[in-house]
Amino acid sequence: MARTLTAAALVPLLGSSWRRPAAGSSRSATLADALRALVVDGRLLPGTRLPSTRDLAAELELSRGSVTRAFARLDEAGYVTARTGAGTVVTLPASHRAVALPDRTDGVVDLTVAALPAPDPLLAEAVQRAARGLARHLPGLGYSAAGLPELREAVAARLTARGLATSADEVLITAGAQHALRLIMDLHVGPGDRVLVDAPGYPRTLAAIRAARARAVPIALGPRGWDAGAWADAARVAAPRLAVVVPDYQHPTGLVMNAAAREAIATTCARAGAVLVADETCSELRLDGPALPAPLGTFGAAITVGSMSKAAWAGLRIGWVRASARTIRELIAVRTAVDMASPMLEQLVALEVYKNWDAVLASRRALLRPRRTALFDALREHAPSWEVRRPTGGISAWARLPTPDATRLAATAADHDILLSPGPAFSVDGTFEHHVRLPFTLAPETTAATIATLARLAAELSGDAPEPAEPREVALAV
Amino acid sequence: MARTLTAAALVPLLGSSWRRPAAGSSRSATLADALRALVVDGRLLPGTRLPSTRDLAAELELSRGSVTRAFARLDEAGYVTARTGAGTVVTLPASHRAVALPDRTDGVVDLTVAALPAPDPLLAEAVQRAARGLARHLPGLGYSAAGLPELREAVAARLTARGLATSADEVLITAGAQHALRLIMDLHVGPGDRVLVDAPGYPRTLAAIRAARARAVPIALGPRGWDAGAWADAARVAAPRLAVVVPDYQHPTGLVMNAAAREAIATTCARAGAVLVADETCSELRLDGPALPAPLGTFGAAITVGSMSKAAWAGLRIGWVRASARTIRELIAVRTAVDMASPMLEQLVALEVYKNWDAVLASRRALLRPRRTALFDALREHAPSWEVRRPTGGISAWARLPTPDATRLAATAADHDILLSPGPAFSVDGTFEHHVRLPFTLAPETTAATIATLARLAAELSGDAPEPAEPREVALAV
Numbered sequence: 001m002a003r004t005l006t007a008a009a010l011v012p013l014l015g016s017s018w019r020r021p022a023a024g025s026s027r028s029a030t031l032a033d034a035l036r037a038l039v040v041d042g043r044l045l046p047g048t049r050l051p052s053t054r055d056l057a058a059e060l061e062l063s064r065g066s067v068t069r070a071f072a073r074l075d076e077a078g079y080v081t082a083r084t085g086a087g088t089v090v091t092l093p094a095s096h097r098a099v100a101l102p103d104r105t106d107g108v109v110d111l112t113v114a115a116l117p118a119p120d121p122l123l124a125e126a127v128q129r130a131a132r133g134l135a136r137h138l139p140g141l142g143y144s145a146a147g148l149p150e151l152r153e154a155v156a157a158r159l160t161a162r163g164l165a166t167s168a169d170e171v172l173i174t175a176g177a178q179h180a181l182r183l184i185m186d187l188h189v190g191p192g193d194r195v196l197v198d199a200p201g202y203p204r205t206l207a208a209i210r211a212a213r214a215r216a217v218p219i220a221l222g223p224r225g226w227d228a229g230a231w232a233d234a235a236r237v238a239a240p241r242l243a244v245v246v247p248d249y250q251h252p253t254g255l256v257m258n259a260a261a262r263e264a265i266a267t268t269c270a271r272a273g274a275v276l277v278a279d280e281t282c283s284e285l286r287l288d289g290p291a292l293p294a295p296l297g298t299f300g301a302a303i304t305v306g307s308m309s310k311a312a313w314a315g316l317r318i319g320w321v322r323a324s325a326r327t328i329r330e331l332i333a334v335r336t337a338v339d340m341a342s343p344m345l346e347q348l349v350a351l352e353v354y355k356n357w358d359a360v361l362a363s364r365r366a367l368l369r370p371r372r373t374a375l376f377d378a379l380r381e382h383a384p385s386w387e388v389r390r391p392t393g394g395i396s397a398w399a400r401l402p403t404p405d406a407t408r409l410a411a412t413a414a415d416h417d418i419l420l421s422p423g424p425a426f427s428v429d430g431t432f433e434h435h436v437r438l439p440f441t442l443a444p445e446t447t448a449a450t451i452a453t454l455a456r457l458a459a460e461l462s463g464d465a466p467e468p469a470e471p472r473e474v475a476l477a478v
Numbered sequence: 479m480a481r482t483l484t485a486a487a488l489v490p491l492l493g494s495s496w497r498r499p500a501a502g503s504s505r506s507a508t509l510a511d512a513l514r515a516l517v518v519d520g521r522l523l524p525g526t527r528l529p530s531t532r533d534l535a536a537e538l539e540l541s542r543g544s545v546t547r548a549f550a551r552l553d554e555a556g557y558v559t560a561r562t563g564a565g566t567v568v569t570l571p572a573s574h575r576a577v578a579l580p581d582r583t584d585g586v587v588d589l590t591v592a593a594l595p596a597p598d599p600l601l602a603e604a605v606q607r608a609a610r611g612l613a614r615h616l617p618g619l620g621y622s623a624a625g626l627p628e629l630r631e632a633v634a635a636r637l638t639a640r641g642l643a644t645s646a647d648e649v650l651i652t653a654g655a656q657h658a659l660r661l662i663m664d665l666h667v668g669p670g671d672r673v674l675v676d677a678p679g680y681p682r683t684l685a686a687i688r689a690a691r692a693r694a695v696p697i698a699l700g701p702r703g704w705d706a707g708a709w710a711d712a713a714r715v716a717a718p719r720l721a722v723v724v725p726d727y728q729h730p731t732g733l734v735m736n737a738a739a740r741e742a743i744a745t746t747c748a749r750a751g752a753v754l755v756a757d758e759t760c761s762e763l764r765l766d767g768p769a770l771p772a773p774l775g776t777f778g779a780a781i782t783v784g785s786m787s788k789a790a791w792a793g794l795r796i797g798w799v800r801a802s803a804r805t806i807r808e809l810i811a812v813r814t815a816v817d818m819a820s821p822m823l824e825q826l827v828a829l830e831v832y833k834n835w836d837a838v839l840a841s842r843r844a845l846l847r848p849r850r851t852a853l854f855d856a857l858r859e860h861a862p863s864w865e866v867r868r869p870t871g872g873i874s875a876w877a878r879l880p881t882p883d884a885t886r887l888a889a890t891a892a893d894h895d896i897l898l899s900p901g902p903a904f905s906v907d908g909t910f911e912h913h914v915r916l917p918f919t920l921a922p923e924t925t926a927a928t929i930a931t932l933a934r935l936a937a938e939l940s941g942d943a944p945e946p947a948e949p950r951e952v953a954l955a956v
Contacts, residue, residue, distance in 0.1 A: 003668065045815065046808030047665040092807040118616035124609075127823060131602075131609045138596035142793025175653060179817035186689060187525040190481060191669060207815035211664060315620025315822030329570040330524030337523065337685035339657035339817070343824045344793030345605060 003213070005044070007051040007059035013038055014060075015430030017404055027062065028069035032077075035070065037407045039079050039090055040414075041112070041425040042207060048090045050080065109450050110419045114395040114439030118313040119363040126352035133348045145340060146332050147173025147320075148347045154354045155306075155320045162283075164295040164304065169325040172332060173342050173350075176319040177281045177307035178204050181244070184303060184321065185212045186334045188275050189242050196234055196243035196274065198226075200398065200426035200435065202251040205244050205279070214241070216428040223389075225255045228264035235272035242275045247296045248283040252426055252437040253398040254391025259293040266300030276302040281319075282394040284311045284361055287369055289392030303327065308350055310395060312360050318342070318350040367441075368395065374444035378451035383458070388438070396439040403462035404433035412457045418450055481691070483522070485529040485537035491516055493908030495882055505540065506547035510555075513548065515885045517557050517568055518892075519590070519903040520685060526568045528558065587928050588897045592873040592917035596791040597841040604830035611826045623818060624810050625651025625798075626825045632832045633784075633798045640761075642773040642782065647803045650810060651820050651828075654797040655759045655785035656682050659722070662781060662799065663690040664812045666753050667720050674712055674721035674752065676704075678876065678904035678913065680729040683722050683757070692719070694906040701867075703733045706742035713750035720753045725774045726761035730904055730915040731876040732869025737771040744778030754780040759797075760872040762789045762839055765847055767870025781805065786828055788873060790838050796820070796828040845919075846873065852922035856929035861936070866916070874917040881940035882911035890935045896928055 018034035021027055038044040050056070053071060057064040071088055074080045078093025118124075146152070152168040159166040174180040189195060191213035197205060199218030209216045217238045219230050226245075234240070245265065247257035257265075269276040278296035283306070286292060297304045307319035321331060335341075353360060372390070375397065379388055387400040401409070406422035413420045423432025442450065496512035499505055516522040528534070531549060535542040549566055552558040556571025596602075624630070630646040637644040652658040667673060669691035675683060677696030687694045695716045697708050704723070712718070723743065725735035735743075747754040756774035761784070764770060775782045785797035799809055813819075831838060850868070853875065857866055865878040879887070884900035891898045901910025920928065 042811060042814060045665075046811050091804060092811060094803065094807070096807060113619060113621060115619040115621060117618065118620060120613075120616045123616060124613060127609045127612055131605045134605055135598075135602060137793060138598045138601060138791075140595065140793070141591060141593040142596060142787075142791050143591060143593060144793065175817045175821075178815070182816055187523075191691070204815060204818070211815050213669070309620075309818070313616075313620050314819065315615060315618070315622065317817070317819065317821040317824075325572065326569060329572070329574060333520060333524050333570060334689075336520060337656070337682060337689050338660055339653045339795070340682070340787070341654075341792065341795065343653075343795040343821060345827060346795075346821045346824055349823060 003045065003047065003210070004049040005051060007055040010051055010056065011059050012429040013043060013424075015407070015424055015433055017407060017433050026066075028066040029073065031060075031062075031066065031070040032073040033411065034407065035074055036077065036079050037411065037422070037424075039092070040096075041410070041421060042203060043425060044090050045207070045210070046090050046092055049086060050088045050090065052087065108417045108419060109442070109446060111437070111439055111442070111450070112419045112421045114441050115310070115314040116364060116367050116441050118315060119360045122356050122360055122363065123313060123316070123349075123353065126349050126356070129352045130345060130348035133352075134345055137344050137348075142344050143341045144173070144344060144347065145336055146328070147171065147342055148344070148351070151347045151351045154351055155322070158354065158357065159295075159304070159322055162295060164297045164322070166322055167325075170322055170328060172321040172323075172328045172335070173347060174319045174321060174335075175317045175339065175342060176309050177279060177305050178208065178319075179339070180305040180307070180319045180321045181205060181208050181277065181279070182211075183331050183335055183338060184275075184277060184305070185209070185214070185242070186338065187327075187330055189214045193241040194238040196231070196238065196240045197428070198245055198250060199428070200252055200423065200432055201244075201428075202246060202279070203421070203425045206428055218428050221250065221253060221255060226257050226261040226265060228261055228268070231265050231268045235268045235274060240272060240274040242277065243269050244277045244279060245296070246279045246282070248280060248292055249285060249391055249394025251282065251394065252396050252421075254389065254394050254396065256289075256292060256392065257296070262293060262296050262299045266296065266302060269302075270300050276300070278302045278304045280304055280306045281310050285364060285368065285395065286393040287365055287372065287391075297322065308353065311364060312353055316346065316349060316353070318346055370444055371442060371447065372440040374447040375438060375440040375442075375451070378448045379438075381448070382452045383455035386455075395441055396437050399436050399438050400434050401436065401458055401462075403458075405458060405461045406433050406436050408461050409436065409454065409458050412461065413454060416453055416457065418453060420454065481523070481525065481688070482527040483529060485533040488529055488534065489537050490907040491521060491902075493885070493902055493911055495885060495911050504544075506544040507551065509538075509540075509544065510548040510551040511889065512885065513552055514555065514557050515889065515900070515902075517570070518574075519888070519899060520681060521903060522568050523685070523688070524568050524570055527564060528566045528568065530565065586895045586897060587920070587924060589915070589917055589920070589928070590897045590899045592919050593788070593792040594842060594845050594919050596793060597838045600834050600838055600841065601791060601794070601827075601831065604827050604834070607830045608823060608826035611830075612823055615822050620822050621819045622651070622822060622825065623814055624806070625649065625820055626822070626829070629825045629829045632829055633800070636832065636835065637773075637782070637800055640773060642775045642800070644800055645803075648800055648806060650799045650801075650806045650813070651825060652797045652799060652813075653795045653817065653820060654787050655757060655783050656686065656797075657817070658783045658785075658797045658799045659683060659686050659755065659757070660689075661809050661813055661816060662753075662755060662783070663687070663692070663720070664816065665805075665808055667692045671719040672716040674709070674716065674718045675906070676723055676728060677906070678730055678901065678910055679722075679906075680724060680757070681899070681903045684906055696906050699728070699731060699733060704735050704739040704743060706739055706746070709743050709746050713746045713752060718750060718752040720755065721747050722755045722757060723774070724757045724759070726758060726770055727763060727869055727872025729760065729872065730874050730899075732867065732872050732874065734767075734770060734870065735774070740771060740774050740777045744774065744780060747780075748778050754778070756780045756782045758782055758784045759788050763842060763846065763873065764871040765843055765850065765869075775800065786831065789842060790831055794824065794827060794831070796824055848922055849920060849925065850918040852925040853916060853918040853920075853929070856926045857916075859926070860930045861933035864933075873919055874915050877914050877916050878912050879914065879936055879940075881936075883936060883939045884911050884914050886939050887914065887932065887936050890939065891932060894931055894935065896931060898932070
């Protein structure tokens with residue numbers, strides 16, 4: 001069994017909003033809803049064994065009958081199954097709407113995915129050139145655990161150009177940033193180790209930490225960003241093995257870490273003996289605002305992770321790790337037990353994409369800027385009571401609802417064919433029920449209708465009438 | 479820290495041959511050599527913490543000074559490093575020869591990699607068609623966690639044609655068989671769980687089990703194959719969670735599991751509640767001999783894993799899992815925490831490769847048959863005292879040396895620019911010092927010289943004079 005969750009570990013994930021059932025509902029129903037929400041947005045992975053009804057009831061200070069009824073509801077809906085000798089195990093019903101469909105044709109608006117169409121014709125041209133370049137490699141065996149030397153060079157050159165001097169032997173080519181993070185965790189993190197993360201933080205980072213059976217230690221982001229004092233305190237108390245931050249256009253808030261915080265966090269991690277990982281997946285997606293500070297890796301020893309999947313196209317699965325040459329050698333060895341090597345053609349495409357990298361980034365900005373405008377126009381019109389800071393880059397914003405109904409909103413929205421990431425998906429402890437993530441990657445024409453629907457549903461949930469048709473101006477932070 | 483190895487867990491890996499130092503050598507030197515061998519062929523991954531010198535000395539019944547000297551030798555050579563608060567940790571020196579280089583140009587003959595050049599021009603043509611087909615997908619977001627529907631259909635159709643009726647929703651597209659196995663382990667296996675494996679078994683399967691912190695339970699293969707009684711006993715005693723077998727052209731022995739053993743093992747695993755995984759990576763590489771029995775999945779519930787990387791080209795990183803639709807849904811959810819999705823172009827190439835699949839397989843056979851002949855001719859000429867069964871398919875053979883010197887042979891061969899996988903790399907307990915794996919993927923002209931060198935080195939190690947130039951005939955099993 002992949003993971004057994006104790007009652008003590010499960011209860012914080014559930015948050016507390018399920019304890020306030022709507023009129024006509026029961027606590028066993030809302031508990032079942034809360035558990036289902038954890039499964040739906042990936043906080044509980046299939047194969048996870050739930051605690052016994054007895055243990056969970058005791059931890060929740062609820063009757064065992066209520067918990068048993070909640071489990072029975074989940075079983076009936078196909079979200080858990082009782083396996084002989086293995087207790088109650090999370091599974092997925094046939095009706096489950098998979099995220100990350102290659103070509104979504106079911107009419108669903110998927111806000112759980114923040115991604116753009118490919119930069120066309122740049123990508124198609126790169127593929128044509130790569131296809132011709134492959135001929136040279138066909139007589140070889142094709143194994144590429146470290147990555148193609150030319151691509152390692154190109155990544156190193158780009159990092160150097162961005163201010164982080166890098167040589168090719170300090171680069172490992174991976175299948176994207178998630179894969180890179182997984183390899184780093186395989187090398188550095190074991191069960192029970194503490195990993196410092198931003199709160200809110202990127203859900204798949206939290207999933208990777210859970211998969212390693214490590215313990216995520218959340219450090220709250222303030223409205224202006226990272227709190228150096230909180231980092232120093234957490235590093236002292238938690239004795240972390242690793243820390244993961246997204247310094248540029250943090251996911252989901254869009255915040256940028258200032259130079260002083262970079263300096264402080266790098267120093268804190270070095271003193272604590274924690275490996276610091278900077279996820280630069282969105283670092284090249286600056287839309288406006290001041291220039292970014294120097295990369296985090298220039299402030300101290302950090303492993304840097306990046307990817308083409310946000311900055312170019314998610315259908316291109318190429319990312320990288322930048323670390324010391326020794327760490328790269330170690331990651332290569334670890335990688336052979338995970339997926340052996342990177343595809344040869346895909347790497348050649350990435351190499352060709354790099355040759356027109358500025359044009360690729362320009363094409364992303366040309367898409368993102370009007371989409372961001374459309375999102376904030378729609379919020380101003382339909383959801384003036386939501387508090388949202390306008391990011392200066394990246395791909396998503398972080399909205400605060402007037403009431404702590406994010407999970408219920410996500411459930412209701414799904415009934416209206418809108419998939420939404422509720423705030424708790426970005427937390428390790430069931431918090432952020434006041435928040436939802438709003439990517440600004442949707443086509444502008446889709447955005448207004450989607451936000452209008454979400455605002456109406458949220459207002460209904462909070463018991464208010466819908467907002468008046470007359471738009472109110474609100475201060476949206478820049 | 480990724481893994482901490484107890485002295486009790488490390489000692490079996492070391493085997494016993496290091497206890498017999500050659501004249502002029504010491505036991506601390508041979509212990510260091512044995513530890514280095516574990517690192518070099520990937521049985522000890524970087525980041526692994528070794529036991530303390532005190533614990534290891536006690537377990538080995540050796541003086542602590544000898545163990546300390548062995549660690550000091552490894553530290554000097556760059557294979558371990560003492561980290562503050564973390565003990566002695568495995569690392570890799572700059573001189574480490576990475577496996578899986580994209581284009582090996584260092585003059586090294588690498589027998590640790592069993593792989594062929596690409597099927598040209600079939601692959602180049604498939605890439606050209608795939609590049610054109612990509613246009614249709616560029617307006618999409620590119621995420622493909624389950625795999626392209628057309629490719630899932632094609633894999634299902636091929637499995638069905640091979641006798642295992644499969645629908646598209648029973649297929650997940652992965653980045654190769656190793657990645658597939660890793661996802662299955664993420665779903666089904668936790669720390670301490672027992673996993674039944676063949677002995678000898680595929681090293682990367684053993685590595686995946688170690689990475690999951692599970693315990694591999696080896697079941698010896700007999701000269702004719704699988705022992706149904708031993709499987710039944712092991713299933714009863716070990717209460718395994720999972721079992722992994724390579725039924726067709728087992729790696730490394732090349733053995734084929736007969737129908738009776740398939741039936742027995744499927745039944746045994748079902749009764750024990752163990753998930754049975756059939757690795758069919760080499761199943762389509764039949765060279766001669768009788769037709770294969772029906773796929774293992776037809777004999778009972780089994781998860782089937784396959785890949786294009788052996789049957790087509792290792793530079794193409796596409797594999798798959800075939801399981802129940804429910805298990806596939808669960809694996810998709812697990813996958814989003816590992817590497818998110820498969821590359822779009824790579825999948826289109828795989829789809830095009832399938833359209834000429836018979837021709838691709840024919841091109842593999844056309845390469846493998848003469849290479850196998852060259853290997854066995856060379857063995858007959860240069861190493862008549864080695865016992866080797868001639869496989870009827872797959873890519874490698876399993877040779878028994880006259881003396882238990884495999885690890886020392888691999889070390890000596892490396893000094894002669896030949897990388898070799900010694901028998902213990904295929905074991906979980908340091909056994910098979912009598913064996914080496916010999917892939918028949920080398921160009922015929924390279925094979926004779928390589929085998930001649932290996933035979934000479936082995937003879938020198940065993941204290942014998944080289945074999946006489948006059949070849950002796952030996953019985954090589956068909």
